[in-house]
Amino acid sequence: FTVKTQSPSAAMSSIAAVGESYQKFNPRAYLQNNYMPPRADFSSEDCVVPWKLRCLAEAFATGDIHGRTLIDIGSGPTIYQLLSACDHFEEIIATDYLEVNREVLRQWVRGEPDSFDWSPYIKHVCRIEGKGEQWKEKEQKLRGKLRQILPIDVHQPEPLGSQLCQPADALVSTFCLEAVSPDRLSFERALRNVTTLLQPRGHFLLIGALEESFYLAGEAKLSVVPVSEADVKEALSKNGYHIHDFRSYLMPPSLKIGVDDVSGVFFVHAQKQPVA
Numbered sequence: 293f294t295v296k297t298q299s300p301s302a303a304m305s306s307i308a309a310v311g312e313s314y315q316k317f318n319p320r321a322y323l324q325n326n327y328m329p330p331r332a333d334f335s336s337e338d339c340v341v342p343w344k345l346r347c348l349a350e351a352f353a354t355g356d357i358h359g360r361t362l363i364d365i366g367s368g369p370t371i372y373q374l375l376s377a378c379d380h381f382e383e384i385i386a387t388d389y390l391e392v393n394r395e396v397l398r399q400w401v402r403g404e405p406d407s408f409d410w411s412p413y414i415k416h417v418c419r420i421e422g423k424g425e426q427w428k429e430k431e432q433k434l435r436g437k438l439r440q441i442l443p444i445d446v447h448q449p450e451p452l453g454s455q456l457c458q459p460a461d462a463l464v465s466t467f468c469l470e471a472v473s474p475d476r477l478s479f480e481r482a483l484r485n486v487t488t489l490l491q492p493r494g495h496f497l498l499i500g501a502l503e504e505s506f507y508l509a510g511e512a513k514l515s516v517v518p519v520s521e522a523d524v525k526e527a528l529s530k531n532g533y534h535i536h537d538f539r540s541y542l543m544p545p546s547l548k549i550g551v552d553d554v555s556g557v558f559f560v561h562a563q564k565q566p567v568a
Protein backbone atom coordinates (compact mmCIF):
# COMPACT_ATOMS: atom_id res chain seq x y z
CA PHE A 293 0.00 0.00 0.00
CA THR A 294 1.11 3.61 -0.50
CA VAL A 295 0.99 6.07 2.38
CA LYS A 296 -0.65 9.24 1.13
CA THR A 297 1.68 11.92 2.44
CA GLN A 298 1.27 15.55 1.55
CA SER A 299 4.36 17.54 0.66
CA PRO A 300 4.71 20.77 2.68
CA SER A 301 4.14 22.82 -0.48
CA ALA A 302 0.91 20.91 -1.25
CA ALA A 303 -0.25 21.47 2.32
CA MET A 304 0.58 25.16 1.97
CA SER A 305 -1.38 25.53 -1.24
CA SER A 306 -4.51 23.86 0.17
CA ILE A 307 -4.30 26.09 3.28
CA ALA A 308 -3.85 29.09 1.01
CA ALA A 309 -6.93 27.95 -0.92
CA VAL A 310 -8.93 27.93 2.32
CA GLY A 311 -7.82 31.47 3.07
CA GLU A 312 -8.80 32.51 -0.45
CA SER A 313 -12.27 30.94 -0.10
CA TYR A 314 -12.92 32.90 3.10
CA GLN A 315 -12.51 36.22 1.29
CA LYS A 316 -16.11 35.83 0.09
CA PHE A 317 -17.45 34.87 3.57
CA ASN A 318 -20.56 36.99 4.29
CA PRO A 319 -21.14 37.37 8.07
CA ARG A 320 -24.77 38.44 7.66
CA ALA A 321 -25.60 35.43 5.49
CA TYR A 322 -23.77 33.15 7.93
CA LEU A 323 -25.76 34.54 10.85
CA GLN A 324 -28.98 34.20 8.84
CA ASN A 325 -28.22 30.55 8.01
CA ASN A 326 -27.26 29.38 11.46
CA TYR A 327 -28.47 31.80 14.15
CA MET A 328 -31.99 32.70 12.99
CA PRO A 329 -34.99 30.34 12.80
CA PRO A 330 -35.35 27.47 12.13
CA ARG A 331 -31.95 26.67 13.68
CA ALA A 332 -32.40 29.39 16.31
CA ASP A 333 -35.44 27.77 17.90
CA PHE A 334 -35.61 28.10 21.69
CA SER A 335 -38.97 26.39 22.11
CA SER A 336 -37.53 22.96 22.91
CA GLU A 337 -34.41 21.78 24.70
CA ASP A 338 -34.05 19.27 21.85
CA CYS A 339 -33.25 22.05 19.37
CA VAL A 340 -29.62 22.56 18.40
CA VAL A 341 -29.05 26.05 19.81
CA PRO A 342 -30.46 25.26 23.29
CA TRP A 343 -28.36 22.08 23.23
CA LYS A 344 -25.15 24.06 22.51
CA LEU A 345 -25.94 26.70 25.13
CA ARG A 346 -26.74 24.03 27.73
CA CYS A 347 -23.43 22.19 27.09
CA LEU A 348 -21.49 25.42 27.69
CA ALA A 349 -23.59 26.52 30.70
CA GLU A 350 -23.17 23.11 32.40
CA ALA A 351 -19.40 23.08 31.82
CA PHE A 352 -18.99 26.48 33.46
CA ALA A 353 -21.49 25.63 36.23
CA THR A 354 -19.03 22.97 37.48
CA GLY A 355 -16.89 25.86 38.76
CA ASP A 356 -13.78 24.06 37.47
CA ILE A 357 -13.22 26.52 34.60
CA HIS A 358 -12.09 29.96 35.69
CA GLY A 359 -9.14 32.35 35.62
CA ARG A 360 -7.91 35.69 34.28
CA THR A 361 -8.17 35.29 30.50
CA LEU A 362 -10.19 33.15 28.10
CA ILE A 363 -9.47 33.17 24.35
CA ASP A 364 -12.19 32.31 21.81
CA ILE A 365 -10.59 30.79 18.70
CA GLY A 366 -12.28 31.73 15.40
CA SER A 367 -15.13 33.71 16.99
CA GLY A 368 -16.56 34.71 13.63
CA PRO A 369 -19.49 37.15 13.94
CA THR A 370 -20.96 35.36 17.00
CA ILE A 371 -20.87 35.86 20.77
CA TYR A 372 -23.31 33.14 22.02
CA GLN A 373 -20.33 30.92 22.79
CA LEU A 374 -19.12 33.40 25.45
CA LEU A 375 -22.33 34.00 27.40
CA SER A 376 -21.68 31.40 30.12
CA ALA A 377 -17.97 32.18 30.25
CA CYS A 378 -18.25 35.82 31.23
CA ASP A 379 -18.90 35.19 34.95
CA HIS A 380 -15.69 33.18 35.28
CA PHE A 381 -13.01 35.30 33.60
CA GLU A 382 -11.71 38.86 33.98
CA GLU A 383 -10.92 39.24 30.28
CA ILE A 384 -12.31 37.50 27.20
CA ILE A 385 -10.32 37.76 23.98
CA ALA A 386 -12.25 37.18 20.75
CA THR A 387 -10.32 36.29 17.59
CA ASP A 388 -10.99 35.86 13.89
CA TYR A 389 -9.19 35.54 10.58
CA LEU A 390 -11.40 38.10 8.82
CA GLU A 391 -11.59 41.81 9.50
CA VAL A 392 -15.28 41.78 8.45
CA ASN A 393 -16.03 39.43 11.37
CA ARG A 394 -13.89 41.38 13.84
CA GLU A 395 -15.80 44.54 12.81
CA VAL A 396 -19.18 42.81 13.34
CA LEU A 397 -18.04 41.90 16.86
CA ARG A 398 -16.81 45.46 17.54
CA GLN A 399 -20.20 46.79 16.39
CA TRP A 400 -21.96 44.49 18.87
CA VAL A 401 -19.60 45.51 21.69
CA ARG A 402 -20.33 49.16 20.89
CA GLY A 403 -24.07 48.37 20.98
CA GLU A 404 -24.59 49.77 17.49
CA PRO A 405 -28.27 49.81 16.47
CA ASP A 406 -28.03 47.60 13.36
CA SER A 407 -25.86 44.92 14.98
CA PHE A 408 -27.17 41.34 15.29
CA ASP A 409 -29.81 40.82 18.02
CA TRP A 410 -28.39 38.23 20.43
CA SER A 411 -31.06 38.95 23.06
CA PRO A 412 -32.97 35.64 22.55
CA TYR A 413 -29.68 33.83 23.28
CA ILE A 414 -28.83 36.02 26.30
CA LYS A 415 -32.34 35.58 27.74
CA HIS A 416 -32.15 31.80 27.24
CA VAL A 417 -28.75 31.54 28.95
CA CYS A 418 -29.93 33.67 31.90
CA ARG A 419 -32.92 31.32 32.21
CA ILE A 420 -30.93 28.06 32.15
CA GLU A 421 -28.21 29.42 34.45
CA GLY A 422 -30.96 30.10 36.97
CA LYS A 423 -29.10 32.89 38.78
CA GLY A 424 -31.93 35.37 38.22
CA GLU A 425 -29.58 37.52 36.17
CA GLN A 426 -31.28 40.13 33.98
CA TRP A 427 -30.37 39.66 30.33
CA LYS A 428 -29.33 43.32 29.91
CA GLU A 429 -26.98 42.84 32.87
CA LYS A 430 -25.31 39.85 31.22
CA GLU A 431 -25.13 41.67 27.89
CA GLN A 432 -23.33 44.60 29.53
CA LYS A 433 -21.09 42.28 31.52
CA LEU A 434 -19.93 40.46 28.37
CA ARG A 435 -19.42 43.75 26.53
CA GLY A 436 -17.23 44.90 29.41
CA LYS A 437 -15.06 41.75 29.31
CA LEU A 438 -14.64 41.58 25.52
CA ARG A 439 -11.71 43.97 25.57
CA GLN A 440 -9.62 42.51 22.73
CA ILE A 441 -10.76 41.34 19.25
CA LEU A 442 -7.61 40.03 17.57
CA PRO A 443 -6.60 38.63 14.17
CA ILE A 444 -5.79 34.89 14.25
CA ASP A 445 -4.57 32.16 11.91
CA VAL A 446 -4.73 28.68 13.43
CA HIS A 447 -2.41 27.36 10.68
CA GLN A 448 0.47 29.42 12.08
CA PRO A 449 2.64 27.89 14.83
CA GLU A 450 1.94 31.15 16.73
CA PRO A 451 -1.73 31.71 15.79
CA LEU A 452 -1.82 35.18 17.36
CA GLY A 453 1.61 36.15 16.10
CA SER A 454 3.72 37.70 18.83
CA GLN A 455 0.73 39.61 20.26
CA LEU A 456 0.02 37.16 23.05
CA CYS A 457 1.75 38.10 26.25
CA GLN A 458 1.02 34.89 28.17
CA PRO A 459 -0.97 31.67 27.60
CA ALA A 460 -4.68 31.88 28.47
CA ASP A 461 -6.33 30.08 31.39
CA ALA A 462 -8.99 28.63 29.06
CA LEU A 463 -9.90 28.36 25.38
CA VAL A 464 -13.25 28.17 23.64
CA SER A 465 -13.65 27.38 19.94
CA THR A 466 -16.85 26.73 18.03
CA PHE A 467 -17.10 25.45 14.44
CA CYS A 468 -13.64 26.72 13.55
CA LEU A 469 -10.91 24.05 13.27
CA GLU A 470 -12.76 21.64 10.97
CA ALA A 471 -14.16 24.55 8.94
CA VAL A 472 -10.73 25.92 8.11
CA SER A 473 -8.68 22.70 7.65
CA PRO A 474 -8.42 21.04 4.23
CA ASP A 475 -7.70 17.62 5.76
CA ARG A 476 -7.30 15.70 9.04
CA LEU A 477 -3.58 16.35 9.25
CA SER A 478 -4.02 20.13 9.12
CA PHE A 479 -6.93 19.82 11.59
CA GLU A 480 -4.57 18.14 14.06
CA ARG A 481 -1.82 20.67 13.35
CA ALA A 482 -4.26 23.55 13.90
CA LEU A 483 -5.23 22.01 17.25
CA ARG A 484 -1.54 21.72 18.11
CA ASN A 485 -1.00 25.38 17.20
CA VAL A 486 -3.90 26.71 19.29
CA THR A 487 -2.82 24.52 22.22
CA THR A 488 0.28 26.72 22.54
CA LEU A 489 -2.11 29.52 23.56
CA LEU A 490 -3.34 27.54 26.60
CA GLN A 491 -1.72 27.17 30.03
CA PRO A 492 -0.91 23.63 31.16
CA ARG A 493 -3.98 22.30 33.06
CA GLY A 494 -6.03 24.90 31.19
CA HIS A 495 -9.52 23.91 30.00
CA PHE A 496 -10.64 23.83 26.35
CA LEU A 497 -14.35 23.85 25.38
CA LEU A 498 -14.72 22.81 21.77
CA ILE A 499 -17.90 22.68 19.67
CA GLY A 500 -17.85 21.58 16.05
CA ALA A 501 -19.50 19.98 13.07
CA LEU A 502 -19.58 16.20 12.67
CA GLU A 503 -19.18 14.66 9.17
CA GLU A 504 -19.69 17.96 7.39
CA SER A 505 -18.02 18.64 4.01
CA PHE A 506 -19.22 22.14 3.17
CA TYR A 507 -21.21 25.14 4.37
CA LEU A 508 -22.51 28.31 2.74
CA ALA A 509 -22.04 31.92 3.82
CA GLY A 510 -23.54 34.10 1.08
CA GLU A 511 -21.36 33.88 -2.03
CA ALA A 512 -18.85 31.72 -0.19
CA LYS A 513 -19.03 27.92 -0.26
CA LEU A 514 -16.52 26.76 2.34
CA SER A 515 -14.97 23.29 2.40
CA VAL A 516 -14.98 21.45 5.72
CA VAL A 517 -12.94 18.39 6.64
CA PRO A 518 -15.47 15.73 7.72
CA VAL A 519 -14.55 14.56 11.24
CA SER A 520 -16.10 11.83 13.37
CA GLU A 521 -16.28 11.65 17.17
CA ALA A 522 -13.28 9.29 17.08
CA ASP A 523 -11.28 11.73 14.92
CA VAL A 524 -11.88 14.57 17.39
CA LYS A 525 -11.02 12.40 20.40
CA GLU A 526 -7.86 11.16 18.67
CA ALA A 527 -6.72 14.69 17.78
CA LEU A 528 -7.24 15.86 21.37
CA SER A 529 -5.42 12.84 22.86
CA LYS A 530 -2.51 13.29 20.42
CA ASN A 531 -2.24 16.89 21.60
CA GLY A 532 -2.04 15.98 25.29
CA TYR A 533 -5.62 16.60 26.40
CA HIS A 534 -7.67 14.68 28.94
CA ILE A 535 -11.33 14.52 27.86
CA HIS A 536 -13.71 15.25 30.75
CA ASP A 537 -16.94 15.23 28.71
CA PHE A 538 -17.85 14.45 25.10
CA ARG A 539 -21.41 14.85 23.79
CA SER A 540 -22.92 14.58 20.31
CA TYR A 541 -26.11 16.04 18.88
CA LEU A 542 -27.75 14.43 15.84
CA MET A 543 -29.01 17.10 13.44
CA PRO A 544 -32.74 16.44 12.88
CA PRO A 545 -33.96 16.41 9.24
CA SER A 546 -35.97 19.59 9.94
CA LEU A 547 -32.69 21.47 10.51
CA LYS A 548 -31.02 20.14 7.36
CA ILE A 549 -31.93 23.26 5.39
CA GLY A 550 -29.33 23.22 2.63
CA VAL A 551 -26.87 25.69 4.17
CA ASP A 552 -24.46 22.82 4.84
CA ASP A 553 -24.39 19.00 4.94
CA VAL A 554 -23.65 18.75 8.67
CA SER A 555 -24.68 15.44 10.27
CA GLY A 556 -24.36 16.45 13.88
CA VAL A 557 -22.62 18.67 16.40
CA PHE A 558 -20.03 17.64 19.01
CA PHE A 559 -19.20 19.26 22.34
CA VAL A 560 -15.98 18.48 24.22
CA HIS A 561 -14.75 19.63 27.59
CA ALA A 562 -11.02 18.86 27.52
CA GLN A 563 -8.12 19.77 29.79
CA LYS A 564 -4.48 20.25 28.73
CA GLN A 565 -2.31 17.83 30.68
CA PRO A 566 0.92 19.27 32.15
CA VAL A 567 4.03 17.89 30.43
CA ALA A 568 5.39 15.21 32.73
Ligand SMILES: C[S@@+](CC[C@H](N)C(=O)[O-])C[C@H]1O[C@@H](n2cnc3c(N)ncnc32)[C@H](O)[C@@H]1O
Binds near residue numbers: 311444
Ligand atom coordinates in the same frame (compact mmCIF):
# COMPACT_ATOMS: atom_id res chain seq x y z
C1 LIG B 1 -17.91 28.40 10.77
S1 LIG B 1 -17.24 29.92 11.31
C2 LIG B 1 -17.43 29.79 13.14
C3 LIG B 1 -17.91 31.06 13.73
C4 LIG B 1 -18.37 30.99 15.18
N1 LIG B 1 -17.28 30.57 16.08
C5 LIG B 1 -19.59 30.10 15.39
O1 LIG B 1 -19.63 29.40 16.41
O2 LIG B 1 -20.48 30.13 14.54
C6 LIG B 1 -15.49 29.68 11.11
C7 LIG B 1 -14.67 30.91 11.40
O3 LIG B 1 -13.27 30.61 11.24
C8 LIG B 1 -12.63 31.77 10.69
N2 LIG B 1 -11.37 31.38 10.03
C9 LIG B 1 -11.15 31.16 8.71
N3 LIG B 1 -9.86 30.83 8.50
C10 LIG B 1 -9.24 30.82 9.72
C11 LIG B 1 -7.91 30.57 10.18
N4 LIG B 1 -6.95 30.22 9.34
N5 LIG B 1 -7.65 30.67 11.50
C12 LIG B 1 -8.63 31.01 12.38
N6 LIG B 1 -9.91 31.27 12.03
C13 LIG B 1 -10.21 31.18 10.70
C14 LIG B 1 -13.64 32.35 9.73
O4 LIG B 1 -13.36 33.72 9.45
C15 LIG B 1 -14.97 32.10 10.48
O5 LIG B 1 -15.31 33.21 11.28
Ligand SMILES: O=[N+]([O-])c1ccc2c(c1)CN[C@@H](CO)C2
Binds near residue numbers: 340467501504507
Ligand atom coordinates in the same frame (compact mmCIF):
# COMPACT_ATOMS: atom_id res chain seq x y z
O1 LIG C 1 -26.83 23.86 13.90
N1 LIG C 1 -26.14 24.81 14.30
O2 LIG C 1 -26.41 25.48 15.33
C1 LIG C 1 -24.97 25.17 13.58
C2 LIG C 1 -24.31 26.37 13.88
C3 LIG C 1 -23.16 26.71 13.16
C4 LIG C 1 -22.68 25.88 12.15
C5 LIG C 1 -23.34 24.67 11.86
C6 LIG C 1 -24.49 24.33 12.58
C7 LIG C 1 -22.83 23.75 10.81
N2 LIG C 1 -21.85 24.37 9.94
C8 LIG C 1 -20.84 25.10 10.70
C9 LIG C 1 -19.72 25.57 9.79
O3 LIG C 1 -18.93 24.48 9.48
C10 LIG C 1 -21.46 26.28 11.40
